[in-house]
Amino acid sequence: MTTRKKIVIVGATSAIALHTARIWAQEGHKEFVLIGRDLTRLNRIETDLSARGLDNRVQIREVSFLDPAAIQRLVTDIAMSGPVDVALVAHGSLSDQARAQRDLQYGQEELLINGVSAVVFAEAFATQMELNDRGTIAVLGSVAGDRGRKSNYVYGAAKGLVTRYLQGLQHRFAGTGVKVVLIKPGPTETPMTASLAASGIKMASVDDVAKGVALAIERGQSEAYVPGKWWLIMMIIRHLPRFVFNKMNI
Amino acid sequence: MRPVSSWGRLSSLPHDVFTLEPGGITLPATASDKKAIPFGNGRSYGDACLNAGGALWATSRLDHFLGFDASTGVLTCETGVLLRDIQSCLVGQGWMLPVTPGTQMATVGGAIANDVHGKNHHVFGTFGEHVLQIKLLRSDGTSIVCSPQRHSEYFAATVGGIGLTGMMTEATLQLRRVPSPWLETETVPYGDVQEFFDLSQESELSWEYSVSWIDCLAGKGGRGLFMRGNHTQRGAAAPPTARVRSFPLVPPVSLVNRLSLNIFNNAYFYANRLKRGRRVAHYQPFFYPLDNLQHWNRMYGPKGFYQYQSVVPLAQAVQVTKAMLDAIAISGQGSFLAVLKNFSKRNGVGMLSFPQEGTTLALDFPNKGASTEKLFNRLDAIVLEAGGRLYLGKDARMTRSMFEAGYPRANEFLNYRDPGISSDMARRLMGF
Numbered sequence: 001m002t003t004r005k006k007i008v009i010v011g012a013t014s015a016i017a018l019h020t021a022r023i024w025a026q027e028g029h030k031e032f033v034l035i036g037r038d039l040t041r042l043n044r045i046e047t048d049l050s051a052r053g054l055d056n057r058v059q060i061r062e063v064s065f066l067d068p069a070a071i072q073r074l075v076t077d078i079a080m081s082g083p084v085d086v087a088l089v090a091h092g093s094l095s096d097q098a099r100a101q102r103d104l105q106y107g108q109e110e111l112l113i114n115g116v117s118a119v120v121f122a123e124a125f126a127t128q129m130e131l132n133d134r135g136t137i138a139v140l141g142s143v144a145g146d147r148g149r150k151s152n153y154v155y156g157a158a159k160g161l162v163t164r165y166l167q168g169l170q171h172r173f174a175g176t177g178v179k180v181v182l183i184k185p186g187p188t189e190t191p192m193t194a195s196l197a198a199s200g201i202k203m204a205s206v207d208d209v210a211k212g213v214a215l216a217i218e219r220g221q222s223e224a225y226v227p228g229k230w231w232l233i234m235m236i237i238r239h240l241p242r243f244v245f246n247k248m249n250i
Numbered sequence: 251m252r253p254v255s256s257w258g259r260l261s262s263l264p265h266d267v268f269t270l271e272p273g274g275i276t277l278p279a280t281a282s283d284k285k286a287i288p289f290g291n292g293r294s295y296g297d298a299c300l301n302a303g304g305a306l307w308a309t310s311r312l313d314h315f316l317g318f319d320a321s322t323g324v325l326t327c328e329t330g331v332l333l334r335d336i337q338s339c340l341v342g343q344g345w346m347l348p349v350t351p352g353t354q355m356a357t358v359g360g361a362i363a364n365d366v367h368g369k370n371h372h373v374f375g376t377f378g379e380h381v382l383q384i385k386l387l388r389s390d391g392t393s394i395v396c397s398p399q400r401h402s403e404y405f406a407a408t409v410g411g412i413g414l415t416g417m418m419t420e421a422t423l424q425l426r427r428v429p430s431p432w433l434e435t436e437t438v439p440y441g442d443v444q445e446f447f448d449l450s451q452e453s454e455l456s457w458e459y460s461v462s463w464i465d466c467l468a469g470k471g472g473r474g475l476f477m478r479g480n481h482t483q484r485g486a487a488a489p490p491t492a493r494v495r496s497f498p499l500v501p502p503v504s505l506v507n508r509l510s511l512n513i514f515n516n517a518y519f520y521a522n523r524l525k526r527g528r529r530v531a532h533y534q535p536f537f538y539p540l541d542n543l544q545h546w547n548r549m550y551g552p553k554g555f556y557q558y559q560s561v562v563p564l565a566q567a568v569q570v571t572k573a574m575l576d577a578i579a580i581s582g583q584g585s586f587l588a589v590l591k592n593f594s595k596r597n598g599v600g601m602l603s604f605p606q607e608g609t610t611l612a613l614d615f616p617n618k619g620a621s622t623e624k625l626f627n628r629l630d631a632i633v634l635e636a637g638g639r640l641y642l643g644k645d646a647r648m649t650r651s652m653f654e655a656g657y658p659r660a661n662e663f664l665n666y667r668d669p670g671i672s673s674d675m676a677r678r679l680m681g682f
Contacts, residue, residue, distance in 0.1 A: 026339045041273070
């Protein structure tokens with residue numbers, strides 16, 4: 001049998017990550033390493049991914065997402081057993097903007113989990129992939145990171161940090177075998193956005209977004225908006241003059 | 251509360267939607283006067299999956315495979331898993347669902363609750379015949395593991411029981427081996443209903459799949475296209491990369507009307523007559539011709555549409571089918587989505603399972619209010635007289651007496667209903 005493609009997923013219980021993993025699992029011959037915090041859910045996903053394709057292997061690793069030393073140890077350990085082909089960093093939480101404004105401790109935690117934690121993982125994988133001069137690091141950013149808005153700038157700022165950090169990694173790895181992919185999903189129907197769904201906001205299906213994520217990773221695209229229409233929408237929003245933008249209630 | 255529609259888009263009324271989380275599933279408490287109905291992917295056409303003003307238990311996140319044995323083909327999964335995922339994941343391992351309906355976007359729970367059938371009914375029967383076990387969670391907090399051997403009465407009530415016996419959380423299915431994702435298919439044009447019956451009989455022994463498209467405007471003549479297929483080893487190396495499109499909006503009026511129907515039916519018939527003969531097809535376009543056009547149900551406009559699906563006993567099927575087609579042609583209503591198929595004699599597994607030996611006719615009708623209802627009443631009379639019945643998974647309007655006449659085990663079924671569950675259909679046909 002051919003060697004299995006090794007895929008590490010951070011935040012494997014996130015809906016977008018899970019559905020993307022299922023696309024890969026269906027192809028078979030994959031070695032998944034699922035990193036997360038909720039063991040019961042990870043176990044269920046382990047069974048699911050194993051059953052969905054021929055010759056899949058799945059292992060689960062637990063780590064605190066906010067402990068850089070533990071993250072470094074874990075990623076080094078994972079790479080020791082064989083080079084990582086794809087690292088998908090997908091964990092996050094949709095911050096409650098109003099609460100973050102009242103409760104600074106909460107606001108800081110949200111910035112750490114959505115921003116700092118994601119890039120610490122990316123850096124850890126970058127170090128390992130640089131040694132082999134191959135591999136793809138993909139991080140889920142967000143359209144919210146493109147311009148600060150009053151309705152979600154805590155989440156947006158964290159995702160903005162991810163955007164800049166990945167730009168730096170892309171510059172560093174230009175012309176090498178390591179690819180750095182930044183994916184910016186628009187609003188997607190997931191448990192994370194259930195409160196938005198209830199308020200009637202139209203969202204992309206997680207299946208469609210997962211397809212976009214898998215495609216961007218396959219192509220090694222440096223930046224991908226999914227669905228693609230968000231590229232145009234965000235280009236307009238980024239370029240709106242401030243006097244127009246400030247009048248908008250978004 | 252948020253508005254929910256079924257596939258027919260006949261209504262869009264508010265429901266309390268509870269999305270169940272996998273793991274130790276507990277049913278959310280609802281107000282004692284507010285009952286709930288399990289809801290999969292909303293592919294039933296009528297009101298079987300609706301519960302206006304009440305609650306829905308949505309299974310969209312119960313979408314995990316729980317185990318698959320590639321040597322025996324036994325799959326255990328949560329009931330929100332789409333048939334699509336089973337087919338696409340396991341066909342590469344040499345297994346597929348033995349029975350599949352015309353869309354793969356239905357869930358396992360929906361397929362059991364409606365005891366769906368497919369183009370191979372004469373070989374494999376209904377979906378429920380391949381269900382080995384169901385885990386049923388009742389609203390009183392108890393759970394029942396039922397199978398054809400264990401709590402078989404609950405099993406028989408749940409298969410085809412349109413969700414009324416409890417919340418199915420897990421199911422174990424027996425899949426069937428296939429040599430590849432490919433089918434050897436043949437399209438045979440026919441000129442009248444009698445020819446359909448001859449083709450159907452002739453195909454029964456040597457073809458696993460058979461179905462026919464019928465031109466509902468052709469009247470008694472009933473020209474159509476007979477399509478049949480068998481699994482095959484050979485095929486192209488790569489599956490077709492079908493482009494998924496989406497019907498972008500709800501037009502202000504139905505795009506299906508007498509004029510468009512006439513043009514479409516002629517074009518479809520003659521185009522396919524040119525393509526008559528044998529070819530190798532991938533399972534997706536053969537089983538699920540409409541799945542690549544998402545939201546196709548929008549084409550019927552804001553008032554939605556009905557699907558009328560009946561089955562009548564074989565003895566008088568030729569005359570009865572002719573009479574029905576005649577009534578439809580005279581009314582000038584209908585759609586290009588019209589299907590004719592023969593069911594063979596099998597022991598139905600479910601108390602409320604639809605298929606019985608005979609001929610089934612399924613047709614879409616744009617909702618034109620009173621004139622559509624008038625046609626349905628006419629068709630009901632023909633079906634009732636012939637000793638036939640209508641399919642609950644499609645129905646949104648039959649009368650309680652029509653239901654009771656068609657489903658002799660309805661009374662027995664009531665013993666196994668979950669008192670915490672109700673739906674628009676249950677209130678309409680069973681009184682609560």
